[in-house]
Amino acid sequence: MNHHFDALLRDLNLKITPRRRAILDLLADEGGYATPEELWRKLKLRFGRIGLPTVYRNLDELAAGGVLTTILHPDRKLYYYFCDNRSHHHHFVCLSCRRVEDLEFCGLAEIEQRVKGKVVSHIMQVNGYCRDCLAAGEGVQ
Structure with a gap:
């Protein structure tokens, strides 16, 4: 699905990049939560090369802006969820x-x-x- 997240990123004073858009797209389309590693594997298919630290950094920035929610899970892994509420x-x-x-x-x-x-x-x-x-x-x- 093609979401338009440019205004959202602008509101957060974050640079609009294809990787940030892709992270938001993946999580919005997911409808559930995902680990940084799961997102990283999907982003590698789309972009070829992308470092896991880049994914973590972008997730942290989006979570700090309130666009992503960190899910506390009993398995103690880190998960993120796109919440537009x-x-x-x-x-x-x-x-x-x-x-x-x-x-x-x-x-x-x-x-x-x-x-x-x-x-x-x-x-x-x-x-x-x-x-x-x-x-x-x-x-x-």
Whole structure:
């Protein structure tokens, strides 16, 4: 699919490059999360030569800009997900099919009351198995 990410990259004050566009395209088309190594293998097919450090650097810059979300996974590998939802939200992550769903719920106000202190940041991610994967018998032990 041909996405137009130039305005997005401009808003982040990042140079518009074919590699950045390709990373965003791959993740947007993926519909789920991917490791830097998985993206690197796909980018090598498209560009021939591209270093893994280049992929990591671009992923870090896009994540810092809020365009990519870092997925915290039980396998302790680093994953990235393209999220075009710019409002404050969290994610449900399917550990089987890699689908990611937006959760518009945030319990920060309640947490702040219970902590009785100043919260400066928070991360909330719910890991589990989506309905489709459960129906297929995946994630059931």
